[in-house]
Amino acid sequence: MAIKETVAKWNSSLHITTIPQLNNIYASSVFSYGKYRTRDACIKEKSDAVNQFAGFHQEIITPLDITTYKSGTFKCSFTKRVRYKERVEEYPGYLLLQKVGDRYQITGESDLKTDSLFNVKLDLGEAISLKSPKSDSYWVIFCAASLLLLVIIIWMMGKSQIVSKSFVHPKTSPSPVPIKPAEKLIEKTATQKPAEQNHPRSNGHAAATAATSDEEDTGRAFEQFILDKFPRDRFNLVEWRSDKSSNGKVPESSRWPDLQLELHLQDAKHPFAVECKWRNDFWKGIIEWARDAQISTYQEFQLSREMPVFIALGVGGSPSDPRDLFIIPLSHLYKTILTEDWLKKYKRESRENFFLNLDPIALK
DSSP: OHHHHHHHHHHHHOSTTTGGGGGGTEEEEEEETTEEEEHHHHHHHHHHHHHHSTTOEEEEOSOOEEEEBTTSEEEEEEEEEEEETTEEEEEEEEEEEEEETTEEEEEEEEEHHHHHHTTOOOOOOOBOOSSOHHHHHHHHHHHHHHHHHHHHHHHHHHHHHHHHHHSOOOOOOOOOOOOOHHHHHHHHHHHHHHHHHTOHHHHHHHHHHHHHHHHHHHHHHHHHHHHTTSOTTTEEEEEEOOOOOBTTBOOGGGGSOSEEEEEEETTEEEEEEEEEEEESOOBTTEEEOOOHHHHHHHHHHHHHHTOOEEEEEEESSBTTBOSEEEEEEGGGOOOSEEEHHHHGGGBOOOOSOOOEEETTEEEO
């Protein structure tokens, strides 16, 4: 979790307003794209790139693949999507991290394309295998023994059935007691009704329907709370997407952010989107706001529609009146788990209406 947190901070720091955060992430010396550079040199290089290329934006689009080495180095591999000017490219990249005190620092950064171009070969020492060959052999022996035992049990069961079939029970022919039609009706009613009432499928379907309905009501209430904070004389609601499903089928558009709006300034229109999330409370200082697949979907929407996406996260209270409210640019988010401490800088203390700031882009 700490390593993922460091990588996420690095990714979200690559913005004009957040470049200084790299001071707390980079080590004093960094092996950056085939050369050793000081921390200040790396930060200046990043700052120049962000300021030089209009609309520079980077996002990590694959899960992290973390390899641990006996030298104490952790290699985090991923694919990043970079947009600058009007170009969008994807690179398989990586970061090298080491633990310094109680936190992790970046000691290396590059991508496979650059390494191949400059013939860079990393010497990180021996990787630590998470699997033990000895334990694997024990597992094979255990599986073989279990299979043999199962064969013996099946053979014994088959043999016992043959013996039971060869045994002849004495024939008895007790005279059946006639059941009157009224008794048959009572018996049928008594045996059928409990089965219908306790049918697991019918109860499960009803519970699932009720739970889905509650989630939809909760989400709708928080979306309404957020929507009411956009003055109608300045903002137009372009689309309010529904999460409701029909016969188990969810509409494609429900994957996109909940609210799509436009800010009107004179004759210009500035589109943006807001995804609304409400959670009951933090758990031990952390909160899960989305799944990995959802984050990728929102990032895909932001990139394809070329409009900024913001996350409105409500915590505590009720969906129509949350205790805490956080407004976070999607470009600052990579991880599904957020800490209460990290969210502090995005907390919205005021309960006044929203306004979209254009330079730099921010929802306030």
